Amino acid sequence: MSTANSLYITLNHLRFEAGHWGLFATGSAPPAGTLYHATDTQREALDLRLEVHPVKNPQASKTMVVALKIADSPGPNILQHFTSTNVVHLMHPGSLPVGEDFWTCRVWVKEVLQKLNKSGHIRLPTDIDTIQRRCQFTADHNFQYKGHAKIYNNLSWISGSGAVGTAGGSSSRHRTTMMDIDTTGRHPYHGTKPMLIDSTGQHPYHGTKPMLIDSTGRHPYHGTQPMDTGKRRRHYG
Numbered sequence: 334m335s336t337a338n339s340l341y342i343t344l345n346h347l348r349f350e351a352g353h354w355g356l357f358a359t360g361s362a363p364p365a366g367t368l369y370h371a372t373d374t375q376r377e378a379l380d381l382r383l384e385v386h387p388v389k390n391p392q393a394s395k396t397m398v399v400a401l402k403i404a405d406s407p408g409p410n411i412l413q414h415f416t417s418t419n420v421v422h423l424m425h426p427g428s429l430p431v432g433e434d435f436w437t438c439r440v441w442v443k444e445v446l447q448k449l450n451k452s453g454h455i456r457l458p459t460d461i462d463t464i465q466r467r468c469q470f471t472a473d474h475n476f477q478y479k480g481h482a483k484i485y486n487n488l489s490w491i492s493g494s495g496a497v498g499t500a501g502g503s504s505s506r507h508r509t510t511m512m513d514i515d516t517t518g519r520h521p522y523h524g525t526k527p528m529l530i531d532s533t534g535q536h537p538y539h540g541t542k543p544m545l546i547d548s549t550g551r552h553p554y555h556g557t558q559p560m561d562t563g564k565r566r567r568h569y570g
Contacts, residue, residue, distance in 0.1 A: 334357070334359055334363050334364040334366065334391060334392070334400060334484050334486070335363055335364065335484075335486060336359065336363060336402065336486045337359055337360065337361050337362070337363050338359060338360065338361065338405060338406045338408075339358070339359050339363070339402050339404075339405060339406055339486070340356060340357075340358050340402070340403055340404045340405065340406045340407070340412075340455065341356070341357045341358070341359075341400045341401055341402050341403065342354065342355075342356060342357075342400070342401045342403050342442060342446075342464075342468055343355045343356070343357050343368070343370075343391065343397060343399070343400045343401075343482075344397070344398050344399050344400075344401075344468060344472040345394065345396040345397045345398060346396055346398050346472075346476070346479050347396055352398070352472065353370070353372075353396070353438055354370070354437075354438040354439045354441075354442045354468075355368055355369060355370030355438065355442065356368070356369040356370065356412075356416070356442055356445060356446075357369070357388070357391055357400060358406040358409070358412055359406065360406075360409070364389075364390045364391060364392065365387070365388065365389050365390065366387070366388060366391070367385060367386070367387055367388070367409065367412070368384075368385070368386055368387075368388050368391070369383070369384075369385050369412060369416045369445070370383075370384055370438055370441075370442075371383060371384075371423055371436070371437075371438045371441035371442075372384045372438065380424065381423055381424055381436055381437075381438065381441070382423070382424075383416060383417070383418060383423060385413070385416065391482065392481060392482050392484065394480070394482065395479075395480045396479065396480070397479070397480075397482035398472045398475060398476055398478060398479045398482060398483070399468075399471055399472045399475050399478065399482055399483045399484075399485065399490075400482050400483075400484050400485065401468060401471060401485045401490050402485055402486050402487060402488065403446065403455075403457070403458075403464070403488075404449075404455035404456060404457065404458075405455065407449060407454040407455055411449070411454050415445055415448050415449050415452070415454070416445055420445075420448055421441060421444045421445055421448065423436060423441055424436050430443070430444060439465070443461050443464075443465060446461060446464070447461055458488050458491050459491060463491075464491070467490055467491050467493070468490075471483075471485070471490045
């Protein structure tokens with residue numbers, strides 16, 4: 334997070350089935366900044382509370398997967414006000430957004446961003462539902478960076494141009510090659526589209542050499558249907 338006075342959405346992977354959302358704002362001396370999030374730490378299940386604390390370097394987190402710049406930071410005073418329970422009524426059933434079943438850290442982040450946007454303190458690049466989908470997609474496709482978070486200092490993750498691979502201001506420890514398999518639909522591939530193959534050699538393929546892909550259907554794949562890529566284990570919501 335080398336960009337000063339910026340607001341980021343952070344996604345952490347904490348448990349087997351769920352992720353954690355937060356907001357991080359840098360000041361004049363990045364990567365140091367302030368983390369704002371709704372957390373249930375040392376609380377009963379679903380009893381979330383607002384937590385705000387300074388962080389010297391978010392990339393030192395062992396659980397952070399990505400940090401996605403969403404806007405210029407409106408400043409600590411504005412953020413303190415709009416993240417407070419006076420503005421976003423965290424855990425109040427009557428204030429729960431339409432379409433949500435209960436309060437979560439994700440719901441809280443979306444509400445704060447929408448109120449900041451409506452007030453004119455930030456300008457969101459697209460609607461909040463698209464932002465949510467792109468956050469989830471980007472975190473899932475950069476999961477290998479858990480513990481050394483992938484940082485996006487621009488909005489390339491929104492357009493998709495930087496969601497997989499390199500991003501502004503972050504290292505590129507892994508390069509991803511995209512490959513389409515059998516576009517006729519006769520033998521469809523059910524994994525990620527397009528298929529993601531690591532070309533760095535750090536995660537090598539251990540099958541036949543050279544790798545054989547049968548397109549005739551005479552030697553079909555007998556694994557899980559559809560092919561299990563492991564994506565189901567990570568859910569950022």
